Amino acid sequence: MSSSDKNKFWQLVRGVCILAVILIHCPNGAGESISSFNFNSWLIIRRAINFPVAIFIFLSGYFVNIQRVESNCKLFFKRRIKRLLIPYFIWSILANLILISRGLGQGQPYPNWFILLVLFLLGKASVPLYYIVVLLQLTLLTPLLIRIIKKKGRLDKIMWYITPVYLLLIYILNISYRMISLYATVFAAWFLFYYFGLNVKLEQDKWFAAAHKYGRAKYIIFALALSVMEAYVLMCITGVRFSLSQVTFSNFLYVFIIILYLLKILAEPKINYDSKMNRLIVSFGDYSYGIFYLHIFVLDIVKRFITISILPLNTLLIWFATSIFTYLIIMFSNKLLKNSETGQAVLEAIAFD
Template identity: 25%
Template sequence: MIRSRTSNVKPDIIEEIGYLRGFGVLAVIAIHTTGYFTEVKQFNSLVLVNLWVDIFSQFAVPLFILISGVVLAKNYRESFALKEFYRKRVRSIIPQYLLFSILYTAFNNWDIMKNSALDTNFALLLNSIWLADASYHLWFFSIIIQFYILYPLIIRIYSLFKQRNRAELLLVLMLMIQTFFMAGLHTSYLSGTKINFMGFLFYFCLGIYTWDHFDSFKRKFTLPKSFLFIMSIALTLGTSFFIIIGLTTGYRYDSIPAYFFIGPELIYPVLRVISFLFLFNVSMSFLGKRRSILAKVIKRIGDYSFGIYLIHIFFNQSAIKILKNYQIDFDSWTFYPIVFAVTIILSYLSIRLVSFLPFSYYLVGSQSRNRS
C-alpha cells in the first residue's frame, strides 16, 4: 500500500521500500500529467514522447500492490487475529478515503451541488464513495480494499503451495489469471467487470513471494542498472507499437478499437517486472549514498507518498486551469513539465504541513516525528 507513518519507525523497516514508494508516486503524477496527450488532435512528436512516458510509468499501481504484498506477508503469516487485522486495515485506509471522497466530490461537482437539494448531494456523495469515483485516481482504493478483505484467504492458499514447494507454480497461475482477465477487459466478454483486484493478483502474490526470498534476493542480485533500463525502454517501445498503429490510422486515443490494447496487456507484466527490478537496483544504490540530494528527495517523497497520492489531483487540476488562462495548453511542450513540477512540489509541501497536525495520520496517513 502507499503507506507512510513517519512516527514510530520500526527498526526492521525495509529501507528500499521507502525509495520505491517515492518512485511509485512520482510515476502516478507522471501518468496524470502525460495522460493529456490524448487531447492533442494530431499525432506528433509531443504525443509520442508523452505516450512513452505514460506507458513506462504504468508500473506505479502494480508496484504499490507488490509493496502491499511484501508488507502484509512480513507482518501477517500463519496465524494472526482476523479481528485485529481488519481493525488495523480499516484504520489505515478508510478514514483517509472517506475524507478525500467528500473533498473530491465537492471539488469536481461544486457548480451542481450548490444548486441542488441536500438529499441529492448526499446521494451523489454516497454513490461516489461506493463506486470509488469521486476522483479518477481513487479507483486504487477499491483494489486495495478488495486485497485487504481477501488477504487471509490468499496467504492461506500461498502457504499451501509453499509447503509443497510449489510457490512458483502459484505465481505462474496468478500471472495467467491476471493476463487473461486484463486482456478480457478489452473484449465484450469482460468489458465493464468491476472485480478490479483480478488485474493485480500476480503482483500481490509476487510481493508475498518477494518477502519470503528477500534476503537471498538482495545478496544474489547482480543485474546491472544499465541492462535493466535498456530492457525497460525496449519493452516500452514495443508496448507502444500497437497504440501508435491506432493513432496513425486516423483514430483518436479514446476511439482506438479495444483489440489494439490486447497486445500491450500481454507485454505489460514483463515490462513491469523489469521496471521493478530496475527501480529496486536504484534503491539499493541509494542505501550507500543516503546523503546525496537525489536519495534524500526520493526518500522524503516516499515517506509522504500516501498523502501525496491522495491530494495531488487538487494541484494537478488547479495548475492546468491556471496554465489555460495563459494559453499554455495540451499542445504545448512546456505544459507537461510545469504541471508535473507544480503538482509534486505543492503536494509534498501540503502533506508535510498537514503531518504536523494532531491526528494527521487519519487525514493523510502521515504523522511527523517532529510534532510534540
C-alpha cells in the first residue's frame, strides 16, 4: 500500500471511530427497563461499537515519531503536550462556563471553584475529555517505553501485564463496591493499546505476521459474542453502567482482534478510496480531533430540537444530525480561517485544523 493510501486508510479508521464516539454519547436505551427490547438491543449495539477509544489510543502510539523522541525528547514533549493541552484547556473552560451558567440559571449559588478545578484536572468537565488526560500520561511515558521495547528484555514482557492486572483490580472493586469513579482516567486502563501501537511501529514484520494469522472476521464475531455475554454477567453482578463500559476484558480482546484485522487489511489493500462514502468518512477522520471536542456541545443543542421518543429512531436522527452539523462547523471554520496566519493559529488552538 502506498504512503498516501496508508494515510487514507488510517483516516478512514479514525472517521469510523469518531462516528462511533458520537453514537455512544447519543440518547439510547441504557435508561430503559433491563427486560425491554430497547435496553437489550442497545446493550448489544454498545458492545459492538465499544472500540473507538482503544483504537484511538493504539493509533497515538503507532504514529509516535520514534526518531524525534530519540533525537530530541524535549521537542517531542513540547509539540505533543502543546497539541493536547491548549485545546483541552479551551474546551474545558467552555464546558465549565456552561455548567456555571446552567447552575445560576436554575437559581443555584456560584459553584465550588475547587470542584471545578478537580473537574478540569481529571477531564470531567465534559464527557469525553478524560481521553486527553490519559494521552498526557502516556505521552510522558513514551521515551521510556521505546527504550524498553528496543531492549526486548524481561521488562518488555512485564509491560503487557499492566492493563490486565489493572482490569482485575477494577473488577474486584466494582464487584465489591459497585461502580467506582475515574477508573478509565488512569493510564493503566489503556496502556495495553498504546504499548501495542508502539510495538507495531517498531516491529512491523512481527505484528503483520500475527495480523495475517489472527486478524480474521470469525475471531471478531467470537470476541463480540463473548463481550455481549460478559456484559450480561457484569450487569447481574455490578449493575448496568459497568456492563456497558469499554474497559472490560472481553471488550479489550474484541478491540485487539479488530486492530489485528485492520493491520491485515493494511497489508492487503482492497479499499476503494474514491467512493463517495469512503471520501466522506476519510474527511470525518481528518476532522476527528476537532469533532471529538465539539460534538458533545452540538449534541446538547440537537437533543433540544429532536424530541421524538421512539427508540432507536431518535438515537439515529440525533446521531446523524450531530455528526453532520459538527462536521460542517469545522469544515466552514477551515474555509474561513485557514488562509491567514492568525486564523490558522485559532484553528490549531481549538483543534479544528
